[in-house]
Amino acid sequence: MTRSQRTAAFIASRLASVVLTIAGATLLLFLMVRLVPGDFTSVMLGPRATPELRAQITHDMGLDRSMVEQLWLFASRAATGNFGEDVVSHRPILDIVLDVIPNTLALAFSALALALVVGIPIGVIAALKPGSWLDSGLALLSISFITTPTLVVSVILFLIFAIGLHWLPVAGAGNPGDIMDRLRHLILPSVALALGWVGYISRLVRAALLDTLAELHVRTLRAYGVSEYRIVGLYALKLALVPVVSILGIGLGDLIGSSVVVEIIFARSGIGSLIFNSIAQRNYPVVQACVVFIVAFYIVANLVVDMINALLDPRIAVGRG
Amino acid sequence: MSGLVATLKRICSERDGRLGLAFTCLILVFALVGPLVSPDPNAIDIKARFAPPGVMHLLGTDNLGRDLMARTSVGTRYALTLAVMIVVISSVIGSLIGIVAGIAGGWVDRAVTAVFDIVNAFPPLILAFALIALYGKGSATFVLLVTVVFIPQFGRMARARAQTLRTLSFIEAERMLAVHPVTIVVRHYLPNVAGPIIVLASMNLPVVIAFEASLSFLGFGVQPPKSSLGTLIKDGFISINQSWWPTVAAALVLAIATLGATLLGEALRRVIDPKSAGVR
Numbered sequence: 001m002t003r004s005q006r007t008a009a010f011i012a013s014r015l016a017s018v019v020l021t022i023a024g025a026t027l028l029l030f031l032m033v034r035l036v037p038g039d040f041t042s043v044m045l046g047p048r049a050t051p052e053l054r055a056q057i058t059h060d061m062g063l064d065r066s067m068v069e070q071l072w073l074f075a076s077r078a079a080t081g082n083f084g085e086d087v088v089s090h091r092p093i094l095d096i097v098l099d100v101i102p103n104t105l106a107l108a109f110s111a112l113a114l115a116l117v118v119g120i121p122i123g124v125i126a127a128l129k130p131g132s133w134l135d136s137g138l139a140l141l142s143i144s145f146i147t148t149p150t151l152v153v154s155v156i157l158f159l160i161f162a163i164g165l166h167w168l169p170v171a172g173a174g175n176p177g178d179i180m181d182r183l184r185h186l187i188l189p190s191v192a193l194a195l196g197w198v199g200y201i202s203r204l205v206r207a208a209l210l211d212t213l214a215e216l217h218v219r220t221l222r223a224y225g226v227s228e229y230r231i232v233g234l235y236a237l238k239l240a241l242v243p244v245v246s247i248l249g250i251g252l253g254d255l256i257g258s259s260v261v262v263e264i265i266f267a268r269s270g271i272g273s274l275i276f277n278s279i280a281q282r283n284y285p286v287v288q289a290c291v292v293f294i295v296a297f298y299i300v301a302n303l304v305v306d307m308i309n310a311l312l313d314p315r316i317a318v319g320r321g
Numbered sequence: 322m323s324g325l326v327a328t329l330k331r332i333c334s335e336r337d338g339r340l341g342l343a344f345t346c347l348i349l350v351f352a353l354v355g356p357l358v359s360p361d362p363n364a365i366d367i368k369a370r371f372a373p374p375g376v377m378h379l380l381g382t383d384n385l386g387r388d389l390m391a392r393t394s395v396g397t398r399y400a401l402t403l404a405v406m407i408v409v410i411s412s413v414i415g416s417l418i419g420i421v422a423g424i425a426g427g428w429v430d431r432a433v434t435a436v437f438d439i440v441n442a443f444p445p446l447i448l449a450f451a452l453i454a455l456y457g458k459g460s461a462t463f464v465l466l467v468t469v470v471f472i473p474q475f476g477r478m479a480r481a482r483a484q485t486l487r488t489l490s491f492i493e494a495e496r497m498l499a500v501h502p503v504t505i506v507v508r509h510y511l512p513n514v515a516g517p518i519i520v521l522a523s524m525n526l527p528v529v530i531a532f533e534a535s536l537s538f539l540g541f542g543v544q545p546p547k548s549s550l551g552t553l554i555k556d557g558f559i560s561i562n563q564s565w566w567p568t569v570a571a572a573l574v575l576a577i578a579t580l581g582a583t584l585l586g587e588a589l590r591r592v593i594d595p596k597s598a599g600v601r
Contacts, residue, residue, distance in 0.1 A: 017438075020435070021438050021439060021442050022442070024435060024436075024438070024439035024442070025439050025442045025443065027439075028439050028440075029451075032451065032452065032455060033455060036455050036456065136336070139337075140337075140340075143337075143580070143583060143584065143587075144580055146583070147527055147531075147576070147579040147580045147582075147583040148576045148579065148580070149531035149534055149535065149575060149576070149579060150531075150535070151531070151534055151535050151538055151551070151554065151572075151575070152554075152572040152573075152575055152576045155554060155558060155568055155569075155572050156569070156572060158561075159561065159565050159568070159569070163561065163562070163565070253444050254444060256444060256447075257444030257445060257446040257447050258446060258535075260446060260447070260450065260535075260539065261446075261535050261538065261539065264539060265558070275447070275450065275451075276450075276539060279450065279454040279541075280540075284454075284455070287451060287454065291443070291447060291451055294443075294444060294447055295442050295443055295444075298442060298443075298444055299442055
């Protein structure tokens, strides 16, 4: 097989496993909700359960049909984004989810960008002087960033910059039309979300860069008298970024997961706070739809990252294909 | 016992190990001794609401005038207990499932791996959230549900080790000699899987501590009247305009606990499993 055929075969096998995983996750989600003890309509509706709503849910979700039919109904609707109508607001659940998703995506992507912009230079600086006091100081800083829970970072940032110094807004996502206002509202939450990943990425870059700098082709460059800064900037850093790219998928998933805490503390609307509020109201159809979205996003993000990696480093596709 | 002393000595031979051990001991002393020397954590004293740290109340008081030194130390103890329980249960169950999958191979292995993949397709916090929302709160349920989220990691690790072990000649020889499979597992697989699992468990402890705090902060973990670090941060956060001290105290304890446990876990990994320690 040629290289491009191998890459294609690798991508095809990844796609197949993605489809299977999404199907499995949908099944798990379906079973999770169905296996809840007690009458299903009361579980779904909670205190709102009236005979009419019960009948509507029974009909909408096909509760009067067999489990297999119900699963098919759920999966085929989820695949087309049809999650039914919300019993609280009488709007399509899809619209409710789509309303808040941009906020969460803005938060997650800005946190990821921040983590890369700050984390990569820290890793490079540490790797240039391995074993120095600067390196060991940065190592301790990175590990503190990684271990401090997002919850703690959010609370402390909130206290210092929003309550104490009044530099940045306390709550919300800003006025919809006002870009500057929205950016100001984005600063604290994205810093809070990014900090752990700053530490993680810097450690990853440092380790990968040290590995690369120990390789033979780098020694050859040194023998030719190429300066250390040119070696890192032009040759080594590119290779050292491969492991960083491969964790970005997990990173995005993790950031979206942690966004629940951040969105609650900074009172931002988003998919995390939507799940939280829907659970509080026992509005499970909305929760279910949100989780389907998050899982699909997580899996697709990992797939995209795998593909980028297969293109960046052909050994990955060859090794498995 | 001498092995433990040797491990501790090697952990103390480097800065991160010493720091980790120091922070961990600090937190342990706080969690174990704190409740013994401080007043009743649930005693309400309305006149002393939001008292700043002082001689009477070392860490001040909360919105009901309850002593925060007592509440934070009791909360720390409870949070640590839950985290250790979750890590122990999920590592034991994960190891057993992983070993069985690794030894059995075939469809058993494929099924187990598929289930692990599916559980991992959910961001951990979101999965725990959904499970707790559906299946109820309460400490025992909480421990069980969070355990589900953490089992796959241990399972994967044990499975990979078991697969390697299966091909080794001394285990093949015992199989030929018709030694009972359970005996082989107990005699060879468990001791060989234990090392990496212990390392993974110690690395996961701070993750679980933070996880529990986040869930409790959001109201899905520890329920009143019990308190953990997460509920203390939440309680403090609600009245943050009157007094910032309760939140910061619990948040700092949480940060020190996770930092200490991580540094200690990494030092332990370098001692037990030097190959996986990477570039230092």
